[in-house]
Amino acid sequence: MYTTGAAFLEALQEAGVSYIFANLGSDHPAIIESLAKAKKEKKALPTVITCPHEFAALSAAHGYAQATGEPQAVLVHVECGTQNLGGAIHNASRSRVPVLIFAGASPYTQEGELTGSRNEFIHWIQDVPDQRGIIRGYTKYDNEIRSGSNVKQLVYRALQIAKSDPTGPVYLMGPREVMEEEAKPVTLSPELWEPISPGAIAPNQLGELTSDILRAEKPLIITSYLGRNSEAVKELVRLCDKTAIPVIESIPHQMNFPADHPMHLGSQWNTAEQNEHLAEADFILVIDSDVPWIQMKNKPSEKAVVYYLDVDPLKEEMPLWYIPSKRFLKADSYTVLSQLNQFIDENCTLNKTIINERWKKYSSIHQRMVEEKRKLEQAESDMITPEYLTACVRDVIDEEETIILNEGITSYGAISNHIELNTPGSYYGSGAGSLGWNGGAAVGMKLAKPEKTVVSLTGDGSYLFSVPSSVHWMSKRYHAPFLTVIYNNSGWKAPRMSTLGVHPRGIANEMEDFFVHFDPSADLASIAEAAGNAKPLNVDSKSELKTALRKGLNTVKEGRSAVINVSIPHVYLKDETIYSMSIKDNIAEMGVEK
CATH class of the missing domain: 3.40.50.970 (Thiamin diphosphate (ThDP)-binding fold, Pyr/PP domains)
Known part of the structure; x- marks a missing residue:
């Protein structure tokens, strides 16, 4: 029947x-x-x-x-x-x-x-x-x-x-x-049920936007997920090549702009410092971003002209959300960037002197940022920092053949800044706030792109939230192997940072107990081995790291998942600031005043 x-x-x-x-x-x-x-x-x-x-x-x-x-x-x-x-x-x-x-x-x-x-x-x-x-x-x-x-x-x-x-x-x-x-x-015609066509902007809006962009002395573009359409990435590069507009990625969960492009000014996460380029911009085009900046900590000048371009520029499902802007443009980013590039090519005379000066300025800043990142990656101690770990992953992968997933949470910024990818479709984050996306997503991406090597970079908390026993059983049964690298700081670092953000000298800090430690640590890699025969690898020192990463990648390419559990310290130093899951013995051992 x-x-x-x-x-x-x-x-x-x-x-x-x-x-x-x-x-x-x-x-x-x-x-x-x-x-x-x-x-x-x-x-x-x-x-x-x-x-x-x-x-x-x-x-x-x-x-x-x-x-x-x-x-x-x-x-x-x-x-x-x-x-x-x-x-x-x-x-x-x-x-x-x-x-x-x-x-x-x-x-x-x-x-x-x-x-x-x-x-x-x-x-x-x-x-x-x-x-x-x-x-x-x-x-x-x-x-x-x-x-x-x-x-x-x-x-x-x-x-x-x-x-x-x-x-x-x-x-x-x-x-x-x-x-x-x-x-x-019943027989239906699928072509009669197509999704709505991508939206464009009206000619008068296009002219106004173009005029404000070309009038600006210090324009800036901010995006988070423009890279959902790889063609949009090409159009953004095309725009920046001819106008010398720099780009900042805010909590990126796509590869939105090539990391090696001279106009790339890095990514930002829950940064507590004011981004100087955001502060000095006189024009900002926000394209596809839910949270382009955090007003309490890091925001543009009140004099900056802001345009907001998104398929949902008012974030109608977010009860508290507002970023006053000159124009809210409800349209598809690829379509609008194509319109913008064509309009400039056909109707505008560019001021080459200003553009060349801007290109020279931001190219220099980009190069300086790269040099600063390399310093962070070459810490002299034997501690494996998130920056060093991410740099090692970057060094051993073939970008053209790899998809990187980032659910590092408190290591999110380090991963997005130091993985340095340039290929559209090579990088993804969940784009949301419930932890554990990385495991199932890796299986789904491997099924979608079987020719790619999928590498999931995750915190220990996010790994546990992903239901690794189910994920790795699925991975084995459906021949969807992937590599997991756990940035294991033995707990939930984010709640500690959130608490210190509100109560920097509170009792939790005084007692050095934020109720987020995972001590004693579980054998995280062996969970995946027991459930799905994934190869378990544990790394505690720098000397072991690249060998383990290569071994893990080779295992995946041979058709078996691998999980590399990398111990990053409870406490590590970066720019003379303590970032920690804070336990007294580690602080004392490092010789740092409390």
Whole structure:
């Protein structure tokens, strides 16, 4: 019998979904039966990736979509599975990742009236008043499948919304009786369900923007995720080449601008210092960035002219967000940069003297920044700092063949500044705030780009949040090997820094206890070995580091995941400032006054 469940799966296949990341339950008999029938009949359907944990499932779909732009499907079990998506749905929402989530629902009959009626005790326990409401605040669209007659239309509509800017997750649910219902086959034309076209800006806005850019003496561009479209990176480079506008990346979670470009002025994270280039800019074009700066610490001059360009320039889902700007331009960055470059080429006479002087100035600053980074990477002690570790990773990878994931959290800035990548599509962060994205995302990216070597750089806290047992089981079963490098500082450093940011001389600092230590340390690499036969490597000294990294990379290229657990100290020195997970013995041992 052709059922709603069969039609649902068929719709996913027709709409171009390649994978179903599934955590199946008692609400999915129609799905399971339809998958089995398709396998028996050799009918093409999306490949099922069994995921022992829902967080890992959605993180994998997240990674796949980041690497390809194409949404995948995630199947979870009623409200419990929906709840277990946890922070992964926050990540997908904030990172604007297209994905279709489907959850079953408890049966709505209990005396055998329909096929699929309640026959297990959990069908009462898992029946809740508003299952869709659990994640409604994180989805662009949610709906319930009530009939097999229009299930394909609902799937197509959901995917159309997921893929339309601003992209994001969508959620469908269907009770057992409906999914078991006999349905008539329906044929749809995918070309009639395309996402909305990318937006441009009006001619008068284009002229005004161009005029303000060329009038500025110290223009600046700030971006965080322009690199979602590799063609946008090329257009940004083209603009900066001819106008000598420098670029700062703010909490980048894409490769937005080549690190070796003379106009690249580095990246910033939760920096506590004022960025001098941001402060002196008289014109700032913010392109694709949720948090271009943090007003309490590091902001532009009040006299600076600011333009905000984004598919969601008002951040309508963020209750507290405002950066007063001359213009908010709701448009696609690639489209607008193409417009801008063409308009300048066809209509403007550039002041070569000013541009040459600016190029010379910022090229010199860029080179000085590179030299300063090299000094940080060459610390004389035997401590493995995040800067040194990242430099070693940079030295052993082949950028053209590698995808780097960054979930280093308190090492995020060190990684983004020192990994120094130049190839679009070579670098990703989660783009959001729930830790643990890195593991599932690595599996998803490897499935999306099997020819690439995927390297996940993560803190020890983020590694544990990723559900490594599930992730590495998935990695082994589905032949998706990747390298994990753990920046292990034995705890959560971020809460300590947050506390000191508010209470710099507080009691927690006095007591030297922030309740964030992971002592005694777990054997993190062996978790992955036990679950998925990943090769475990532990590094405690500089002399071991590059050898271990090369060994790990070779292991991955041979088809087996590897996890390198690198001990970075509780306390290390950088620019005469103590950055630490602070324990007294380490401070005393280093000879630093408390």
